[in-house]
Amino acid sequence: MTENTTPNKLDSYRKQESKDEMKIQVISFVSMIVFTVIAFALVGTQLMTGSYLSILLVVLAIVQAMFQFLYFMHLKDKGHGPASASIYGGMLIAFLTILGLGVITWW
Amino acid sequence: MSHQEAIGRNAHKIDPNNIPAEPARATAEGKHKHLGIWIFLGSETVLFASLFGTYIALKNSTAGGPTTQELYGLELVFLMTLLLLTSSLTSVYAIYHMKNNNFKKMQLWMGITGLLGLAFLGCEIYEFAHYITDYGFTFRSSAFGSAFYALVGFHGGHVIFGLSWLIVLMARNAKRGLDTYNAPKYNTFALYWHFIDVVWVFIFTVVYLMGMVG
Missing domain, CATH: 1.20.5 (Single alpha-helices involved in coiled-coils or other helix-helix interfaces)
Structure with a gap:
């Protein structure tokens, strides 16, 4: 059972591939944080108001959800x-x- | 472990020299579980949509009680968002280690995911307690109250279910190590957990942020 968990026998190509993928995951995480901060800042600073703001907030949420689906959940x-x-x-x-x-x- | 079980388990063992690229979808059962969870999440989307639609329709029916602007605060919701979003990333790390056949690190990152989820749940319980004790805002206060607690509470219920699932999964497989039998189980959980985060993105947008805007 223990030799099951040694990670060092993966071939280097595959290891590099999943490392590159992880980089993309971290980039999508950072973008999601940025979208979240923008959404909260728009409401907190009251730079915009009314229905245009609501529409913009929903668009930001949809973009964030797509990041989650396509990258975190591998739908792409x-x-x-x-x-x-x-x-x-x-x-x-x-x-x-x-x-x-x-x-x-x-x- | 009986003889039969031992044979069953060996059939699922991962050869360290030939690790499948997708351990979670290396078997027919794994492929079926993967499709199954996606069909489930598709129907969950509809379920949450009906709760969102109900909430949007009823959010101004406050019956003289507190309104969305009086209740909500941005700070706690922002903290909860960061907790859940980070827990989504940590479960990505867990799956990354699964693909590298590193069971211990996968368990570690799944554990961190669980702790972040628990912190999120603590914040939500604090929030509800605050509304109930300081504002007298309950499920029965108004149509708005019912719609709010139904939607946000149902999401919180999903977090509780997810945490219980994770604890059982981690405890049951703690001594097994990773194989193609339990890899789909971890992957299915990770997909469910990401979906909880997706729903939360719409809750903080539609309920809290749009509630503050009015």
Whole structure:
């Protein structure tokens, strides 16, 4: 069981590959932090107000969510076709659900 | 371990000289688990969408109680966001070590993920207690109260479930080491945990930030 956990027998090409991937993950993490700080700063400093700010906040959230899905959850990698179909399908129904609830509430 | 089990486990052993690129999807079972969690997350998206839609429709129905602007504070929500976002990155590190076949480091980073999740949960419990004791704002205060606690509480419930899942996973596999039998289990958890963070991104945006804007 112990020889199972020795990491030094990975071939160097694969090791480099996953190191490079980790670099991209850290970059996406930093971008997500930046988007979060921008969103909080916009509200905290009251530089913008009203519905334009709300729209901008939602756009920032969607960009952040896509970083999470594509990079952290590897949806951009190959072999993720059915997985993508599931989650994008879910997002479509989610959008229709919120739209429907909005319509019956305000229309 | 019985003889049968020993044979079963050996079939899943990872050859250190030939480590699969994706240990989590090296077996048919692993591939199915991967698709299964994504179908589950797709349906969770719809479930949360209905809670978000309900919240948006009812957030101004305060029945004379506290409004979103009176209740929310940015500092605690920002701290909670950082905690959960960082825990998402630490679980990425755990999967990175899984791909390098380093079980101990994977367990370590999963443990850090759990601690960050626990800190997040502590903040949320503090927040709810603060609303209830200082503002008398409960699930029954108003339609806004019901919608708020249903949405944010349901997310908090997901965090509790995720933490319990992680503890069981880490404890049960502590002595096994990494193989292609438990790699999919860790990967499935990591995907679920990232999804909790995605939902939180929309909660801090739609509930807290847009609630402060009015």
